[in-house]
Amino acid sequence: MTKEILTRCGYRCDLCLAYKENIDKEDRRQVLSDGWFRFFGFRIKAENIYCEGCISSDCLTACLIDKGCPVRPCVIEKGYENCSQCDKYICEKFEERAVRLEDIQDKIQEKIKRNDYRDIIKPYENIKRLNELRERQGQFSRMFNENIKPNEESMKKFIEEKNVVELWDKLINFIEHNYKLDKYINYGGKKYGWEIHYKYGKKTIISIHPERRAFTVLFTFGKKELESFNSIKDQVGKATLDLVDGTKHYHDGKWIWLRVTDNEQLNDVLILLKIKKKPNH
Ligand code: SF4
Ligand code: SF4
Structure with missing residues (x-):
């Protein structure tokens, strides 16, 4: 199993079907393309889905799906690992990439199947994840992300x-x-x-x-x-x-x-x- 890869905004690349290593293991991009359309309202063709993950060491030139993300450059510029460590959490920029299960549930007005939750929603359910981190780490959060080696x-x-x-x-x-x-x-x-x-x-x-x-x-x-x-x-x-x-x-x-x-x-x-x-x- 791939180790946890937490992005700057609280998504999990290791759980994401667009992540290169997951595509290599099993190509389920059509499921993802349909799921993104159904739950988030945007469509990317399956063959165009491929992402190296936004905390890749080559993050400025990495092949990313979400090239217009406002959160990643902001977190990097501030020197944090993710938004949970920021006093402005939850800011307007973050809201642009915020994912809450309740909001999706309200929108689609039908029961979300367990597999759909696992494949399409859970990887991006960032508010829940970052809130838990804030609670666990308190005001003196440390640099916990193994994938972001500091100097x-x-x-x-x-x-x-x-x-x-x-x-x-x-x-x-x-x-x-x-x-x-x-x-x-x-x-x-x-x-x-x-x-x-x-x-x-x-x-x-x-x-x-x-x-x-x-x-x-x-x-x-x-x-x-x-x-x-x-x-x-x-x-x-x-x-x-x-x-x-x-x-x-x-x-x-x-x-x-x-x-x-x-x-x-x-x-x-x-x-x-x-x-x-x-x-x-
Ligand atoms: S789309 Fe987002 S969560 Fe998925 S691999 Fe790329 S950066 Fe990670
Ligand atoms: S200002 Fe917003 S986007 Fe930037 S690090 Fe803070 S919470 Fe994240």
Whole structure:
């Protein structure tokens, strides 16, 4: 089965019968052509249906069905993965591509068969999908889309909030001026999203997860690091102290997740980082 491919507007290419990989598997374009006409009111001849998916890495030149989509360029320009991460959701542009099952049901006034729903409506039922994402991710959404690999610049654009981007820069500069570590951009799975990972040999020193208007760092503290932390407890803020004390102890130690939105939190991160690994200078 093809992995989930979520578009900028919340459609699912992996479920869409126009998607090149699905056509290669089984050509059902006539079903799609008829379904689009019946449920959405437009007709594209079956032989003209072919789409490479709008988050294809070559997205500006990719062969797309919906070349006039107003949503995709807007989301890309803003540096988000999809509209659920935008404060203006649901805007007028989005409305142009919004799909609600209830609206289609009202329009056609007859029962929609299960196969028709699966093939023609579900792939594009974006409001339901993006609402669920917003609910699940909350205000600090991460970069969760495996198909959109970020770089450092796009991570900062995603964070957007100027003062948080400055804190991000401070942290990265501190790490790169004070340590000699290997740096990776990793996808940590659907639960954790994209991250910057700094390692010393096989040992992870810190992982940094960009979020909307924040970033969260992860440290794993074993027995030795927790002892060091106890000896400097009075140097960190109460929130950090409570967080470390309240974090569950697993076999590999405590996984300490610290969200940064202000200077005080960044200072605590730097204190924890120095416990994790002594700076070179
Ligand atoms: S038509 Fe839309 S949902 Fe279907 S493959 Fe193309 S971009 Fe994806
Ligand atoms: S302004 Fe509208 S189309 Fe653009 S990212 Fe926000 S919700 Fe999406």
